[in-house]
Amino acid sequence: MTAQEVRLCGLLLREHFGEVVEKVGTQLLRSGAQNLRTIIHETGLSVDLVKKSLMVLVQHGACLFSSGRKGPGSPTEYRSGCDRILRILRYPRYIYTAKTLYGDTGELIIEELLQRGHMTMSGTVKTVADRLTQNMEEGRSMDYSEVSSAFSKLVETHFLQRCPPLAGAGTADSTNPAPGATPATPSTPAAPPTPESFPDCYKVPHMTLVGRGKRQLTAEDGEDQRNAKRQKMDPEAHGDEGIYWQVNFERFHLHFRDQAIISAVANKLDQTSSEIVRTMLRMSEVTTSPAATCTKPLSANEIFRSLPASYNIPRPILDQYLTLLVDDPMEFVGKAGESGGGMYVVNLHRALANLARATLESVVQERFGSRSARIFRLLLRKRHLEQKQVEDFAMIPAKEAKDMLYTLLSQNLVQLQEIPKTPDYAPSRTFYLYTVNQLPTARMLLQNCYKTVANLIERRLFESKESKRLLEKSQRIEAILASLQASGAEPEQLTEVEEMITAPEKQQLDGLRLHINKLDSAENQVDETIFRLESDVNSTATS
Amino acid sequence: MAGKGRGVAAFTFNIEALGIGRGSMPEARVGPSPLFPSTDFKPVPLKAGEDEDYMLALKQEMRGTMQQLPHNIKPQSNKSEVERYTERYLKKSQIEDEDWTPDWNLFPKELMPQTKKPRAKAGTKKKPVKISRKETEAMLSKLDALAKNDDRNPEKSDDETEKKPGNEEEEEVEAEEYDEEDIEEVSLQIRT
Numbered sequence: 001m002t003a004q005e006v007r008l009c010g011l012l013l014r015e016h017f018g019e020v021v022e023k024v025g026t027q028l029l030r031s032g033a034q035n036l037r038t039i040i041h042e043t044g045l046s047v048d049l050v051k052k053s054l055m056v057l058v059q060h061g062a063c064l065f066s067s068g069r070k071g072p073g074s075p076t077e078y079r080s081g082c083d084r085i086l087r088i089l090r091y092p093r094y095i096y097t098a099k100t101l102y103g104d105t106g107e108l109i110i111e112e113l114l115q116r117g118h119m120t121m122s123g124t125v126k127t128v129a130d131r132l133t134q135n136m137e138e139g140r141s142m143d144y145s146e147v148s149s150a151f152s153k154l155v156e157t158h159f160l161q162r163c164p165p166l167a168g169a170g171t172a173d174s175t176n177p178a179p180g181a182t183p184a185t186p187s188t189p190a191a192p193p194t195p196e197s198f199p200d201c202y203k204v205p206h207m208t209l210v211g212r213g214k215r216q217l218t219a220e221d222g223e224d225q226r227n228a229k230r231q232k233m234d235p236e237a238h239g240d241e242g243i244y245w246q247v248n249f250e251r252f253h254l255h256f257r258d259q260a261i262i263s264a265v266a267n268k269l270d271q272t273s274s275e276i277v278r279t280m281l282r283m284s285e286v287t288t289s290p291a292a293t294c295t296k297p298l299s300a301n302e303i304f305r306s307l308p309a310s311y312n313i314p315r316p317i318l319d320q321y322l323t324l325l326v327d328d329p330m331e332f333v334g335k336a337g338e339s340g341g342g343m344y345v346v347n348l349h350r351a352l353a354n355l356a357r358a359t360l361e362s363v364v365q366e367r368f369g370s371r372s373a374r375i376f377r378l379l380l381r382k383r384h385l386e387q388k389q390v391e392d393f394a395m396i397p398a399k400e401a402k403d404m405l406y407t408l409l410s411q412n413l414v415q416l417q418e419i420p421k422t423p424d425y426a427p428s429r430t431f432y433l434y435t436v437n438q439l440p441t442a443r444m445l446l447q448n449c450y451k452t453v454a455n456l457i458e459r460r461l462f463e464s465k466e467s468k469r470l471l472e473k474s475q476r477i478e479a480i481l482a483s484l485q486a487s488g489a490e491p492e493q494l495t496e497v498e499e500m501i502t503a504p505e506k507q508q509l510d511g512l513r514l515h516i517n518k519l520d521s522a523e524n525q526v527d528e529t530i531f532r533l534e535s536d537v538n539s540t541a542t543s
Numbered sequence: 544m545a546g547k548g549r550g551v552a553a554f555t556f557n558i559e560a561l562g563i564g565r566g567s568m569p570e571a572r573v574g575p576s577p578l579f580p581s582t583d584f585k586p587v588p589l590k591a592g593e594d595e596d597y598m599l600a601l602k603q604e605m606r607g608t609m610q611q612l613p614h615n616i617k618p619q620s621n622k623s624e625v626e627r628y629t630e631r632y633l634k635k636s637q638i639e640d641e642d643w644t645p646d647w648n649l650f651p652k653e654l655m656p657q658t659k660k661p662r663a664k665a666g667t668k669k670k671p672v673k674i675s676r677k678e679t680e681a682m683l684s685k686l687d688a689l690a691k692n693d694d695r696n697p698e699k700s701d702d703e704t705e706k707k708p709g710n711e712e713e714e715e716v717e718a719e720e721y722d723e724e725d726i727e728e729v730s731l732q733i734r735t
Contacts, residue, residue, distance in 0.1 A: 016609045020616045051654045076651045092601040
């Protein structure tokens with residue numbers, strides 16, 4: 001929970017949930033597990049606001065609560081983690097992936113679940129069907145069964161999972177027995193049970209939900225809206241009360257990791273090799289655990305049979321491709337045996353480490369130039385080198401090599417290792433070797449990325465605040481235009497309203513829009529780097 | 544300061560071991576490093592393509608939607624009495640379902656908002672509290688009576704118990720005013 005992470009989480013909470021939730025959230029992140037009274041006291045907010053904020057955080061899975069440390073009678077404690085809040089950066093990527101895999105229906109399901117935290121299946125299906133109906137032509141509407149089938153497909157492939165039922169929430173839940181959960185004895189405050197420890201995690205409930213999406217009429221007065229609200233509040237039991245679904249981020253991360261490996265192979269070798277690797281990863285989707293170092297061994301015969309029909313490469317060519325992949329220095333694919341025509345595995349952790357290393361190298365190259373990048377790569381491969389050896393191996397003149405090495409050293413990308421000849425560490429009798437440690441350097445760059453995104457968000461907020469008056473004016477004019485158009489106005493009135501914004505103001509607005517788009521897009525792309533570095537750091541930490 | 548003047552630029556170790564000469568030292572620092580240092584290499588331009596544009600649109604939409612949802616809690620703002628003309632148009636674009644009824648099974652009981660009932664109970668609760676306080680104080684005063692006079696002690700305990708109901712009433716009054724303010728400025732109603 002570094003300072004940069006806390007700052008970034010605070011900004012993300014502020015953008016999406018408001019400043020009140022930001023205050024409560026940062027208080028929880030900074031000071032660990034606390035009970036309600038402490039939070040109220042430290043933040044200085046009113047009891048009501050703190051309670052609502054905590055509910056919002058729990059709803060979205062950002063905050064966990066458990067009974068206190070001192071035993072069953074002590075007040076409940078709330079704790080929060082940075083990881084879940086940092087996922088908010090990646091929401092657009094999750095939604096886009098769902099769109100590519102499952103179409104518009106899947107996209108809307110994931111979007112609704114991300115916005116609401118967790119929902120029941122029936123609630124999600126109804127809302128998504130209504131939204132889809134809204135965008136379809138007049139007279140057509142979306143059937144609930146189509147949305148339900150898309151939902152079931154998402155659950156089958158583990159992109160959605162049930163929320164874990166809580167042990168100490170006050171009501172005894174016997175509907176979902178949980179053999180892996182700790183019962184109500186809080187003697188050992190163990191880690192909260194993961195959703196995967198429940199056997200029903202991926203079971204779709206039997207649900208009676210028949211109907212079609214309703215097209216929402218644009219309500220002119222508030223009264224119509226209230227009538228619509230009353231209709232929605234009719235309690236219809238669909239047979240799945242109490243079962244809430246949430247998005248399974250880990251599954252999405254596995255998908256992103258696979259995509260990264262496939263695109264890396266395509267860039268380094270060629271399209272056919274990437275197809276082979278894609279086939280291998282697809283075959284081992286269900287058999288590989290998320291934290292595995294490499295996939296289960298697959299025989300060349302199986303791979304040959306499972307290749308997509310459009311790629312009819314003959315068997316010997318496939319063997320040649322596999323040999324090439326194994327011999328490649330990036331070590332994406334390894335050979336695990338000779339039976340069945342050769343057993344091959346995809347080395348997941350090594351692939352992630354190589355991807356992170358490539359990221360580090362490219363960072364050095366873009367910041368300090370290609371010769372410094374050459375020194376950096378040299379040190380990564382040769383581990384420890386003396387000053388003289390660096391100059392010789394890199395084939396760079398001594399003075400420039402010294403300069404570059406010291407720049408890298410001052411930026412902490414390169415470390416100095418002392419090897420004494422005598423026990424008193426006398427400088428004249430000590431070897432000084434330069435070295436690069438990949439893991440600490442990756443961690444440092446990860447923190448830099450968090451700081452970058454936080455700076456981008458702050459700059460965007462600053463730009464919006466500067467032109468707040470102008471933005472509000474344009475919003476008002478758009479709203480007036482929309483209402484005029486809805487009530488059928490003449491073109492002259494519309495142009496008159498449009499001319500309320502002068503030309504230089506329009507220019508300023510366009511420039512502002514361009515800046516904000518650039519900053520937003522930059523946030524998305526820094527998040528890709530964050531994902532690569534994070535997955536490498538996490539995989540090295542667990543292995 | 545034995546080395547001053549003679550060996551002011553002397554190092555404690557053999558400078559040749561690090562491979563640097565006496566002349567190639569960088570200039571001494573005169574202050575903290577600049578906040579925005581000049582970079583020799585300009586950053587690579589952002590990736591631009593359909594995917595990126597779509598994700599950008601998704602991100603901005605999601606941000607806008609989440610700010611309209613009831614999850615977004617706004618700090619208490621004083622609503623002006625006269626509704627401004629401009630706000631009338633902005634209101635129409637807000638999301639309809641402003642109420643959010645969470646499932647109380649998933650949250651700890653203490654997060655449920657307090658309804659008006661506990662206030663009536665607080666009145667009845669006070670008496671047993673007072674009685675218990677009075678009892679303990681009576682016990683203490685009895686114990687004190689062994690060492691001190693009987694006249695002073697009952698007066699003391701009466702004064703103390705009088706102060707406490709006074710404090711409790713003040714707190715009660717503050718709590719009432721507070722809750723009324725809450726009910727007036729509501730952006731999120733929670734129905735139990």
